Amino acid sequence: MIRAGWTPTLDDFRAFARLSGDDNPIHTDPAYAATHPFGRPVCHGMLIHARLWALGQGAGLAGRVVELMFPNPAHAGDPLVLTLARDGTATLAEARRQDGTPVCLARWDAAP
DSSP states (O other): OEEEEEOOOHHHHHHHHHHHSOOOHHHHOHHHHTTSTTOSOBOOHHHHHHHHHHHHHHHTOOOEEEEEEOOSOOBTTOOEEEEEEEETTEEEEEEEETTSOEEEEEEEEOOO
């Protein structure tokens, strides 16, 4: 198992918005986000997955994404725990808040 910590920042959200073109203000504008149910900017799900993917690439574990979901939001300043674990020929990749709440769950098959 591989485990790493990461605390996303609002600057991370804004940089990813510029890179991806997903400039929805729910990710980048605290005043706008405050008027919505989450109450503050939420991390792009694909930014979280990209962090997991980079961790997997560095460990030789990334493959083809088979399953991917974002069951809960992550916010700027919330420390996340990233883990990668082998499951047969697949890799299970997870990002969770420190209390264990999942924010990104992925299953990658071995690359062909």
